Amino acid sequence: MKKALVLLGLVTLGGAASAQTLQANLGATFGGLGTGVHVGVSVLDLANLGGLALDGRVSGDFRPNSTSLNVDALLNFPTDVLNLYGGVGVSYNLSSSVLGFGLTGGLNFPVTENIGIYGEGVLRLNAPTSLRAGVTFTF
Numbered sequence: 001m002k003k004a005l006v007l008l009g010l011v012t013l014g015g016a017a018s019a020q021t022l023q024a025n026l027g028a029t030f031g032g033l034g035t036g037v038h039v040g041v042s043v044l045d046l047a048n049l050g051g052l053a054l055d056g057r058v059s060g061d062f063r064p065n066s067t068s069l070n071v072d073a074l075l076n077f078p079t080d081v082l083n084l085y086g087g088v089g090v091s092y093n094l095s096s097s098v099l100g101f102g103l104t105g106g107l108n109f110p111v112t113e114n115i116g117i118y119g120e121g122v123l124r125l126n127a128p129t130s131l132r133a134g135v136t137f138t139f
Contacts, residue, residue, distance in 0.1 A: 030132070043056045052077065055073075067095055088101070090102075105121055115137055116136040118132070118133065
């Protein structure tokens with residue numbers, strides 16, 4: 001069931017991505033499960049909710065003793081200087097077989113038209129909290 005949920009998220013985002021802008025994330029993850037690498041792909045502007053763009057993201061947190069796959073739905077709150085975002089997500093830890101739910105909030109500061117710097121926090125309901133920081137590249 002848990003693996004099916006992650007696969008469903010990947011297939012859904014993959015199908016939607018054909019007509020949308022993609023954004024790749026590469027950074028570090030820090031928290032109760034240790035330090036590691038965060039890699040993700042976002043599909044931007046999946047829907048418009050009251051003038052706010054809804055993005056979908058599939059990502060992975062790769063740590064020496066723990067690997068998690070994540071699927072997030074994120075609302076964007078753009079400002080003149082940076083983009084704020086927040087939303088809900090599901091995480092599946094491959095190392096412990098735990099399915100988690102959480103809230104993500106962060107900011108993305110555009111450096112160029114295609115490159116940005118991001119920082120975010122993830123509050124998980126049944127797993128340790130994580131902080132992430134890194135770079136984004138928009139295709």
